[in-house]
Each structure stands twice: as C-alpha cells, then as structure tokens.
Amino acid sequence: MKDLKEIEYHHMVKNRYDDVGCHFLIHPTGTIYEGREIVYKGSHVQNANSGKIGILMMGDFDHQWWDIDDDLSNTNLNALNKLITTLQTFFPIRYLGGHKEYLPNQGYSCPGSEIMAKIDGLRGKYGFVKP
Numbered sequence: 001m002k003d004l005k006e007i008e009y010h011h012m013v014k015n016r017y018d019d020v021g022c023h024f025l026i027h028p029t030g031t032i033y034e035g036r037e038i039v040y041k042g043s044h045v046q047n048a049n050s051g052k053i054g055i056l057m058m059g060d061f062d063h064q065w066w067d068i069d070d071d072l073s074n075t076n077l078n079a080l081n082k083l084i085t086t087l088q089t090f091f092p093i094r095y096l097g098g099h100k101e102y103l104p105n106q107g108y109s110c111p112g113s114e115i116m117a118k119i120d121g122l123r124g125k126y127g128f129v130k131p
Helices: 004-014 074-090 113-126
Strands: 024-026 032-034 055-057
Touching: 024 074, 032 074, 055 074, 074 113
Parallel strands: 024 055
Antiparallel strands: 024 032
C-alpha cells in the first residue's frame, strides 16, 4: 500500500487498532511519516510488539508478473538509512528484521524480496543482528 489513508483505514477500521500499527512509514518519495507515537507500543508484530519500533516501507516490494513498480529505490533506502541513524541516537536498537522474520510461520512475505535483499547489508552497516 502506498496511500496513507488506505493504511490508516486498514489498521484502524478493518483491524480495529487504536492507531496506525507502525511507528514510522516511509513513502516511495522518501518522505517519512509518523504513524503511532513512539511512546506507545505498536501493533506490527502479532503478540510480540514490546520493545520494537515498527517501520513500514510503503509499497509492494515483491516482483509479480502483473506489475512493474516493485523495485526499492535509492530514495527509499536513503530515507530508511536516515531514520535508522536518527533512531539509533535515541534507542538501544539491537535487531533489524523484516515482518516475515519476526513471524516466520505465519506466511508473511513482507517486507518483500527487494527489501529483504538489503536487510543483511543494513544489519552489518549498523551492527544489528537478525531477530
């Protein structure tokens, strides 16, 4: 999903969350939005949200034959790097992982193969470990 209102509707109406489930959302243009305030526990990892900061990369980063907008751009990565660097100055972050790594037996594909291909490099760059 690339539309903030659609994400808000999905989280708050369909899923009945109090707010958007993630703390930050990164739009394909590189704009970083605040979702749920960081002082509140997120709703992004089923039954395991404590101590986690949820970041949603807005878009579809899995290749399918019917669409062409699945690539992770440098704009996306630059915004993610800026956000990680900022968060590291305020929080003792140890882990970095995709949704499917936190919920391995749930059948999730997110954040998508394009982002997952970059996760190990980001872990190494920032000294994070796999969840």
